Amino acid sequence: AQTVTQSQPEMSVQEAETVTLSCTYDTSESDYYLFWYKQPPSRQMILVIRQEAYKQQNATENRFSVNFQKAAKSFSLKISDSQLGDAAMYFCAYRSAPGSGTYKYIFGTGTRLKVLA
Amino acid sequence: SQTIHQWPATLVQPVGSPLSLECTVEGTSNPNLYWYRQAAGRGLQLLFYSVGIGQISSEVPQNLSASRPQDRQFILSSKKLLLSDSGFYLCAWSRGRETQYFGPGTRLLVL
Numbered sequence: 001a002q003t004v005t006q007s008q009p010e011m012s013v014q015e016a017e018t019v020t021l022s023c024t025y026d027t028s029e030s031d032y033y034l035f036w037y038k039q040p041p042s043r044q045m046i047l048v049i050r051q052e053a054y055k056q057q058n059a060t061e062n063r064f065s066v067n068f069q070k071a072a073k074s075f076s077l078k079i080s081d082s083q084l085g086d087a088a089m090y091f092c093a094y095r096s097a098p099g100s101g102t103y104k105y106i107f108g109t110g111t112r113l114k115v116l117a
Numbered sequence: 118s119q120t121i122h123q124w125p126a127t128l129v130q131p132v133g134s135p136l137s138l139e140c141t142v143e144g145t146s147n148p149n150l151y152w153y154r155q156a157a158g159r160g161l162q163l164l165f166y167s168v169g170i171g172q173i174s175s176e177v178p179q180n181l182s183a184s185r186p187q188d189r190q191f192i193l194s195s196k197k198l199l200l201s202d203s204g205f206y207l208c209a210w211s212r213g214r215e216t217q218y219f220g221p222g223t224r225l226l227v228l
Contacts, residue, residue: 035216046219047218093217103166104163108160
């Protein structure tokens with residue numbers, strides 16, 4: 001079974017600085033999807049970025065980028081120029097590719113990010 | 118564009134009372150639907166998911182149940198609430214290769 005591990009329960013970053021959140025996963029599959037979700041105090045889950053395993057190029061969305069290392073099964077999230085609004089819980093998630101027979105998303109336990117003014 | 122609704126937003130119920138939380142999706146057809154529960158400051162626990170009308174898969178045996186009476190409607194129910202049922206309930210949908218999108222959630226407090 002697939003697992004997702006977020007080893008940093010809490011991180012802090014100074015406003016305007018860069019921070020990297022770690023995520024590792026375990027799978028025997030070769031095709032899958034990885035996601036980072038943000039959950040602010042409102043508790044609405046918001047998609048930050050997504051990566052298809054078959055793509056070698058790392059995904060980027062404005063100030064958010066990932067470092068996807070398929071062989072190492074690592075999927076870290078880099079937030080550049082951190083803003084106060086980035087303060088939230090961040091969840092890493094894994095989904096098997098369609099056709100695998102499973103429809104479940106596997107979530108990590110989350111990393112709480114604090115942004116210091 | 119697709120939208121997902123959940124109601125109620127907040128619910129306070131006594132122990133032993135019934136529960137019905139509703140989730141509806143607009144702007145797509147035949148979505149996969151999910152119910153998650155989240156304790157305060159914790160991760161997401163998958164409760165149920167559905168890949169079609171009347172098709173429900175249960176992940177955690179407990180006093181909750183789910184139903185999908187229509188293509189884009191997913192209902193979470195209980196006949197008798199327990200204190201341990203308190204939490205934040207999230208509904209989500211996905212389709213094919215697409216990302217999973219979440220509703221705004223329901224805060225449930227069982228007293």
